Amino acid sequence: MSKPTHTPTVPTPGAPPPGAPKVGIVSLGCPKALVDSERILTKLRSEGYEVSPSYDDADVVLVNTCGFLDSAKQESLDAIGEAMRENGRVIVTGCMGVEEGRIREMYPNVLAVTGPHQYEQVVSAVHDHLPPVHNPYTDLVPPEGLRLTPRHYAYLKISEGCNHRCSFCIIPSLRGDLASRPAGNVLREAERLVNAGVRELMVISQDTSAYGLDLRHAESEFKGRKVRAHMTDLARELGGLGAWVRLHYVYPYPHVDEVIPLMAEGLVLPYLDIPFQHASPNVLKAMKRPANQEKVLDRIRGWREVCPDLTIRSTFIVGFPGETEQDFQFLLDWLSEAKIDRLGCFKYEAVDGAPANAIEGAVPEEVKEERWNRLMAHQQAISEERMQAKVGRTIDVIIDEVDEEGAIGRSAADAPEIDGSVFLNGDTSVAVGDIVQVTVEHAEEYDLWGTRVDA
Numbered sequence: 001m002s003k004p005t006h007t008p009t010v011p012t013p014g015a016p017p018p019g020a021p022k023v024g025i026v027s028l029g030c031p032k033a034l035v036d037s038e039r040i041l042t043k044l045r046s047e048g049y050e051v052s053p054s055y056d057d058a059d060v061v062l063v064n065t066c067g068f069l070d071s072a073k074q075e076s077l078d079a080i081g082e083a084m085r086e087n088g089r090v091i092v093t094g095c096m097g098v099e100e101g102r103i104r105e106m107y108p109n110v111l112a113v114t115g116p117h118q119y120e121q122v123v124s125a126v127h128d129h130l131p132p133v134h135n136p137y138t139d140l141v142p143p144e145g146l147r148l149t150p151r152h153y154a155y156l157k158i159s160e161g162c163n164h165r166c167s168f169c170i171i172p173s174l175r176g177d178l179a180s181r182p183a184g185n186v187l188r189e190a191e192r193l194v195n196a197g198v199r200e201l202m203v204i205s206q207d208t209s210a211y212g213l214d215l216r217h218a219e220s221e222f223k224g225r226k227v228r229a230h231m232t233d234l235a236r237e238l239g240g241l242g243a244w245v246r247l248h249y250v251y252p253y254p255h256v257d258e259v260i261p262l263m264a265e266g267l268v269l270p271y272l273d274i275p276f277q278h279a280s281p282n283v284l285k286a287m288k289r290p291a292n293q294e295k296v297l298d299r300i301r302g303w304r305e306v307c308p309d310l311t312i313r314s315t316f317i318v319g320f321p322g323e324t325e326q327d328f329q330f331l332l333d334w335l336s337e338a339k340i341d342r343l344g345c346f347k348y349e350a351v352d353g354a355p356a357n358a359i360e361g362a363v364p365e366e367v368k369e370e371r372w373n374r375l376m377a378h379q380q381a382i383s384e385e386r387m388q389a390k391v392g393r394t395i396d397v398i399i400d401e402v403d404e405e406g407a408i409g410r411s412a413a414d415a416p417e418i419d420g421s422v423f424l425n426g427d428t429s430v431a432v433g434d435i436v437q438v439t440v441e442h443a444e445e446y447d448l449w450g451t452r453v454d455a
């Protein structure tokens, strides 16, 4: 800074690209805070930002504060004041960030306040107020990142880990407890993907409905407004980006009710992927999953009243240790009521390290096989009935493939790879990623056939 009272010497290896956005930093406090500042700068520098040594030259100034003692807090507030006077575009981070109210009372115009060790949040705040400039000659990675999916759809991971402890699963021991990404961060990634041509975003996590619990649903910035880290708020914001939004791995918590109106409005696809795993209270209890399936049935009925087009996809496990014929029959009866649209079924397999291995009453392989066959046959009748109801309707279809014989796409009811397809025989005048209107002429158990309305 021009008056470098608190400024550390910052090495700036390599020449930044011409016109690179410039970030200044004032780093206060202990060596841990200094390391945090270095980490933030390293990340920003790797994204093409230039580190500015003066207030005058900086496009934005970061103040990494200390809040250990009252005197340190005062020094932090003074440093924020100096940066506001000298530059005016200030982002506050570090230990004092936990006292956002006090900072904003004195300096209402600071651009953002983040707390200690919130690297992702502070970098996000810089992106919000001073977007990075993509340099196609030097950046090895395009702004939307490298992807293994086709250009027109992408998976959007909103969290890692899981707070549940289902007895058949070892994911929490491998990946730890739920760790959600700030909403602003997820939304910026989604926006980059949409700008790069993605027409469908698939939201994934271990438990999408738990999103943000670990962050206490803290708000973060996206396009100058605050967005809560909460499934409903995130779904609404994603819906505003103009791409299809599909929600995977949702647990049937009561607050899932809140996203159904967004589906009815057309902001989010009317599709919920809920891995129920079973319906019998005994088996669910042994699986350590919520066991009130009567309430879930009521909830499903309520969802369909609000959004009649809702597709529910689910997975189930048959042959879980201790599953009796009565439990299995309960599951079949439950499926008849729930009318799940898309269903995957697995025969229980012991996973090394899973607590379920210790549960007595292993189900013989031939019984698992027999139950699997019965369940699939039972579901086939339900699926067929639901698919036949689509004949004669006009639906939106996203195109996945086009060749000389025609096009293949998917409806809102079909996630890629796991659900069905919509065949447009002989239609070669569409392109991959187009979303077109199709009148359904024929339906089978999983797939539909139809003709484009404007063909």
Ligand code: SF4
Binding pocket: 162, 163, 164, 165, 166, 169, 170, 171, 172, 206, 207
């Ligand atoms: S099965 Fe899913 S919800 Fe259950 S512990 Fe594993 S990741 Fe979590």
